[in-house]
Amino acid sequence: xxxxxxxxxxxxxxxxxxxxxxxxxxxxxxxxxxxxxxxxxxxxxxxxxxxxxxxxxxxxxxxxxxxxxxxxxxxxxxxxxxxxxxxxxxxxxxxxxxxxxxxxxxxxxxxxxxxxxxxxxxxxxxxxxxxxxxxxxxxxxxxxxxxxxxxxxxxxxxxxxxxxxxxxxxxxxxxxxxxxxxxxxxxxxxxxxxxxxxxxxxxxxxxxxxxxxxxx
Amino acid sequence: xxxxxxxxxxxxxxxxxxxxxxxxxxxxxxxxxxxxxxxxxxxxxxxxxxxxxxxxxxxxxxxxxxxxxxxxxxxxxxxxxxxxxxxxxxxxxxxxxxxxxxxxxxxxxxxxxxxxxxxxxxxxxxxxxxxxxxxxxxxxxxxxxxxxxxxxxxxxxxxxxxxxxxxxxxxxxxxxxxxxxxxxxxxxxxxxxxxxxxxxxxxxxxxxxxxxxxxx
DNA sequence: CAACTGAATGAATAACCATTCATTTTTGTG
DNA sequence: CACAAAAATGAATGGTTATTCATTCAGTTG
Numbered sequence: 001x002x003x004x005x006x007x008x009x010x011x012x013x014x015x016x017x018x019x020x021x022x023x024x025x026x027x028x029x030x031x032x033x034x035x036x037x038x039x040x041x042x043x044x045x046x047x048x049x050x051x052x053x054x055x056x057x058x059x060x061x062x063x064x065x066x067x068x069x070x071x072x073x074x075x076x077x078x079x080x081x082x083x084x085x086x087x088x089x090x091x092x093x094x095x096x097x098x099x100x101x102x103x104x105x106x107x108x109x110x111x112x113x114x115x116x117x118x119x120x121x122x123x124x125x126x127x128x129x130x131x132x133x134x135x136x137x138x139x140x141x142x143x144x145x146x147x148x149x150x151x152x153x154x155x156x157x158x159x160x161x162x163x164x165x166x167x168x169x170x171x172x173x174x175x176x177x178x179x180x181x182x183x184x185x186x187x188x189x190x191x192x193x194x195x196x197x198x199x200x201x202x203x204x205x206x207x208x209x210x211x212x213x214x215x216x
Numbered sequence: 217x218x219x220x221x222x223x224x225x226x227x228x229x230x231x232x233x234x235x236x237x238x239x240x241x242x243x244x245x246x247x248x249x250x251x252x253x254x255x256x257x258x259x260x261x262x263x264x265x266x267x268x269x270x271x272x273x274x275x276x277x278x279x280x281x282x283x284x285x286x287x288x289x290x291x292x293x294x295x296x297x298x299x300x301x302x303x304x305x306x307x308x309x310x311x312x313x314x315x316x317x318x319x320x321x322x323x324x325x326x327x328x329x330x331x332x333x334x335x336x337x338x339x340x341x342x343x344x345x346x347x348x349x350x351x352x353x354x355x356x357x358x359x360x361x362x363x364x365x366x367x368x369x370x371x372x373x374x375x376x377x378x379x380x381x382x383x384x385x386x387x388x389x390x391x392x393x394x395x396x397x398x399x400x401x402x403x404x405x406x407x408x409x410x411x412x413x414x415x416x417x418x419x420x421x422x423x424x425x426x427x428x429x430x431x432x
Numbered sequence: 433c434a435a436c437t438g439a440a441t442g443a444a445t446a447a448c449c450a451t452t453c454a455t456t457t458t459t460g461t462g
Numbered sequence: 463c464a465c466a467a468a469a470a471t472g473a474a475t476g477g478t479t480a481t482t483c484a485t486t487c488a489g490t491t492g
Binding site: 033036112120123124126127128132135136139166169180181185189200201204 | 251328337339341342391399
């Protein structure tokens with residue numbers, strides 16, 4: 001009891017509002033991963049954060065708003081990472097595409113807790129338009145950027161038969177599906193293998209630029 | 217009021233146990249699609265089925281069992297359809313693969329209500345091992361069958377560089393991702409287009425057997 | 433150090449919801 | 463038609479959980 005109290009007290013009360021919100025959002029991510037979206041209660045979240053029951057309503061007004069902020073949090077993390085790559089002037093087209101794939105399968109992104117959160121919300125988009133609208137805004141932007149990169153590589157490499165939009169749709173669906181695999185069967189597919197699968201597809205479109213080793 | 221009562225009364229009370237269960241499961245599918253897994257209540261399900269509140273516990277003992285039976289129901293529908301194709305002695309290898317893809321994107325399977333149910337449960341697999349075990353059993357069987365088909369086509373068509381297991385992993389992830397697309401952005405990707413995307417990938421592996429038109 | 437401010441607490445409240453079961457309705461059978 | 467068995471009903475129950483807010487606490491300022 002004393003030990004617990006001591007540990008809790010390590011967290012200063014004067015954390016800025018922003019930091020306290022982040023602390024709660026990260027507890028929410030863990031909670032959704034462990035108990036599911038429907039099984040996540042305010043008591044769970046606040047206990048995991050080492051704070052008191054009423055704190056979520058103080059900082060987020062309601063549970064629903066906390067959930068929305070949590071989805072926005074991981075969406076922003078993903079989008080901003082990709083935007084940075086897309087705008088990096090030191091990378092050429094091929095390097096940007098490679099960086100994009102590396103990012104899609106990096107530790108930060110394919111963390112199983114975060115994957116659980118993605119799919120928890122995606123599973124509810126049909127019934128909750130708010131969740132959908134949060135996702136829709138970034139999906140379009142990323143697709144446009146990625147399509148543009150594929151179009152450039154097509155030009156630069158004389159891949160006359162490549163359809164950039166089709167490749168973008170296919171790659172995006174493929175990586176979503178691989179994410180699902182990583183979430184559901186962690187004993188099966190490993191992150192590095194998943195990335196190779198994605199590379200394998202892109203190598204069929206841009207064989208002179210993106211090569212994969214044989215086997216997975 | 218009279219009209220409602222009349223309509224309800226159309227459903228005979230003497231429906232066999234099996235049929236009543238099916239009626240409730242189908243109401244559950246609609247409900248999960250409309251309100252999400254967390255938002256689905258017993259009152260919702262039974263009202264949608266035009267029956268009384270207590271009926272679920274009569275036929276399924278608990279809400280949790282109803283949900284599990286609902287997942288099993290759509291899993292069985294999917295698995296049995298694919299098994300039938302795989303065991304069809306009138307189809308050659310190429311035709312079986314084509315039939316598999318056609319089935320994956322058939323109306324029956326990519327019904328948005330059912331897609332919503334798939335993803336609702338998948339989003340909770342990390343926290344509910346029961347859901348995972350229901351899915352795990354059929355996933356393996358289908359993967360083995362499909363890999364075997366790809367291995368056969370590789371042999372028959374002399375595709376020396378094809379890795380059947382890799383192609384199976386890639387195709388499966390791709391179709392899962394396309395399903396997600398169909399669920400989340402129904403205004404974007406259409407079922408027929410999604411199928412063409414899947415075909416486009418397989419055409420890169422078996423170009424002499426599976427061709428796609430240009431464009432999506 | 434005393435007064436003040438805003439952050440944090442958690443007991444109390446009110447709403448929601450799965451489950452139970454005494455009662456009613458329907459069906460099939462002799 | 464009567465009667466037993468089976469199926470269905472829905473009011474009542476009890477457990478769970480989001481939200482509220484009076485109170486406590488920590489940090490700051492003059």
